[in-house]
Each structure stands twice: as C-alpha cells, then as structure tokens.
Amino acid sequence: MADGLPFTLDQLLIVQAIAQEGSFRRAADSLFISQPAVSLQVQNLERQLGVVLFDRSGRKVELTDAGQVLLQYSERILKLCRETVQALAEVQGMGRGQLVLGASQTVGTYVMPFLIAQYHRYYPGIAVQLLVQSTRRIAQKLVDGRLDLAIVGGEIPFELQRHLKVIAVAEDEYVLVGAPGCTPAAPALGDLVTLPFITLDPQSSTRQTIDRALSRHGINPAQLQVRLELSSIEAIKNAIQAGLGVAFLSMAAVGSDLEQGRLQKLEVEGLQIRRTLWLAYNPERYQSQAATRFREGLLGYQDWLKTPPRHLQLLA
Structure with missing residues (x-):
C-alpha cells in the first residue's frame, strides 16, 4: 500500500467495472481477470476502507452509499491518470494520441467529417472520435470532461456556458x-x-x-x-x-x-x-496538444486547415 493509501488503481478500476457491468462475473470478463480475483480485491478494499461498497443481496450487484462516493472519486482519479499518460506521450511529439470531439447534428453530419479529414492528413497518428448529439448534451459532456472540444450550432444553456470557453468560429x-x-x-x-x-x-x-x-x-x-x-x-x-x-x-x-x-x-x-457556429471547450480540463492544434487550426493559428468547408464562412 504506497504512502498509506488504502486502495490501488487496480482496485478502483475493478470498482468502476462492477458498477458498469452490474456483476462481479461480467466485471471480471471485461477486465480479463478471474472472478475470484475480483472478489478478493473487493474484500481487501472493503476491509482497508472499513466500509461495505456493494449490496450483494439482489440479482444485480448495487453500490452502497459508500460505494457511490468511492465511484465518483475513482472516475476523477482514473481520468487524471489517463490524461497523465496522454500528456507524457505528447512530450515525444504528435506521433500518436487521441482527440475526442463533439458536435451538434448539422455540424457533426456535414462539417466535422471534412475538418477531421484535413486534420488527419496533417496528424495521421492522432485517433479521432466524434460524438454527435444535441447542443445541450454535448455541452454537458464538455463540462463533465468527457470531450476535448466541440462545435455546436445551438445555444449553449447558461448554466453550462459559464463553465466553458465559447468562441464564434463560423456562420x-x-x-x-x-x-x-x-x-x-x-x-x-x-x-x-x-x-x-x-x-x-x-x-x-x-x-x-x-x-x-x-x-x-x-x-x-x-x-x-x-x-x-x-x-x-x-x-x-x-x-x-x-x-x-x-x-x-x-x-x-x-x-x-x-x-x-x-x-x-x-x-x-x-x-x-x-x-453562428460556436467552438467550445472546458478550460478547467487538461488541453492536449491534439486538442490545442485542432482548436488553433479553426482559429487561424495553425495551418492544417488548408481549405475552409464549402458553403460555410469561417470567422477566423
């Protein structure tokens, strides 16, 4: 137990997997480990923390109140770990990495594929994911730290907008x-x-x-x-x-x-x-080089965007 911490990252991953899968067996399958190993890790974790994390009485394993609290912090801790790995990889350059984008319906269907194609020609090692949903749902995912940045055409709700940096990029x-x-x-x-x-x-x-x-x-x-x-x-x-x-x-x-x-x-x-089409991102979240260069290309500070999308007026 390093530095007196009563849990390990592996144990946090197990808690997260059980919460997502609803059973110890399916969690074990998703993590490619045995079910006894999962059960033993949970027992050790509950003993170290002095709390019960899961209600095992029903057909589906449910989190207790203590388990819910641990899950919330686990997701934040594991997200920071993944960002750390990504940041370290980027020290070696843009040879590899990941970019998770969001867009509202029209932008995601007719504009983003064109932008991603140009970006990928410049940075072929970056794996790009695109999530297309309503403006509200995309904005919520930005606030939650589940997207790097997004382009939306709808109005971002005020209660979400105050957590984001929002810039007009096109008409x-x-x-x-x-x-x-x-x-x-x-x-x-x-x-x-x-x-x-x-x-x-x-x-x-x-x-x-x-x-x-x-x-x-x-x-x-x-x-x-x-x-x-x-x-x-x-x-x-x-x-x-x-x-x-x-x-x-x-x-x-x-x-x-x-x-x-x-x-x-x-x-x-x-x-x-x-x-107006809006570029939005969460300034409180770590901004990877992959995300920064995509954003700066839209704003005219990077030259990967050689040709603007047809039928769309960029404001940069």
Whole structure:
C-alpha cells in the first residue's frame, strides 16, 4: 500500500467495472481477470476502507452509499491518470494520441467529417472520435470532461456556458429548398404560410433558429403548414425530392445538392437566416496538444486547415 493509501488503481478500476457491468462475473470478463480475483480485491478494499461498497443481496450487484462516493472519486482519479499518460506521450511529439470531439447534428453530419479529414492528413497518428448529439448534451459532456472540444450550432444553456470557453468560429446560412422545378421559385414572405413544410422536431436547435428568424420578419411559425416532421436532415432532403414539401435547411447540408440539381433553392426576398457556429471547450480540463492544434487550426493559428468547408464562412 504506497504512502498509506488504502486502495490501488487496480482496485478502483475493478470498482468502476462492477458498477458498469452490474456483476462481479461480467466485471471480471471485461477486465480479463478471474472472478475470484475480483472478489478478493473487493474484500481487501472493503476491509482497508472499513466500509461495505456493494449490496450483494439482489440479482444485480448495487453500490452502497459508500460505494457511490468511492465511484465518483475513482472516475476523477482514473481520468487524471489517463490524461497523465496522454500528456507524457505528447512530450515525444504528435506521433500518436487521441482527440475526442463533439458536435451538434448539422455540424457533426456535414462539417466535422471534412475538418477531421484535413486534420488527419496533417496528424495521421492522432485517433479521432466524434460524438454527435444535441447542443445541450454535448455541452454537458464538455463540462463533465468527457470531450476535448466541440462545435455546436445551438445555444449553449447558461448554466453550462459559464463553465466553458465559447468562441464564434463560423456562420451558417439557412435557405428555403424544394424539389427541382417546384413553384413558386421565388415566394414572397407572405406566401410562406401557404407552402407545405417539412421540418425537424420543435426541440431541435435548427427548428428554433428558423422559428426565431421568421418571427423577427413578422411570420408566425405556428401558421406554417407543417405537413411532415422528421428526425434527420437526410430524411427531410429525401422527402423534398419526393415532392412532399419545402424546408429551410443549412447550406452546409444542401450546398452540394443544389449544385448537382437534386434540390432547388427558393429565393425569398427580404429573408436571410443565419446562425453562428460556436467552438467550445472546458478550460478547467487538461488541453492536449491534439486538442490545442485542432482548436488553433479553426482559429487561424495553425495551418492544417488548408481549405475552409464549402458553403460555410469561417470567422477566423
């Protein structure tokens, strides 16, 4: 027991595995050790700490209150250990490492793959993971230290934003699109309430951005004739091509479709809908060289970003 500590890192890993798997056997399998070895380590740990960590009375092993406390600190300790290993590896350069990115739906689908491809050409040894979720969920994971950095298009909740560094990096434009040859090709603002619309669900940041912009131009979003609500932009594009209606979509998502004639842009005089894309990271968390160089490339301080994403205006 080094320096009088009543636990080892191996024991903390075992506690974490049991909590995740719900049984000693599955935890042993996940750690590639025997179940008796797991049981012995837990018994030794409980004896050293003087507490019971697991309730073994049910079909599923449950953490006691003391076990919950130990798990919370174990996750923080083990995260710091992993960051230590990563930091030491980076002392030898950017030959290897890991970068965990997050993005909201539109950015993650249509922008991040392009950025990651350019970054990977410059730093091929860096393994990149990308998590695509809602802006709120991505922001929460940044606060929790589960992501290195993220690019989001929605508004980050205030209670999370105060823990993060948030920087405007690009502007995205929403355009009204329909099937090729659809009419009217240039609807007036007042005509919007007569068109059949296809939208994302009302809770999506895209839908909220569009609704706010229409309200500013005197159009009540509730008066739009929403024919269909879908859960993905690709589904909306397919529905438009099938002639089911029109939709406001990001230029990042439909730019190539417009160029290749799969969709048609409908010009609405006097209406322009833009939103800012935000780079966010947790300044209280260790920033790896891999994350720092990705961030600085977006901000114009590194030259791996040779070509900006098409249909997107970088602010750097």
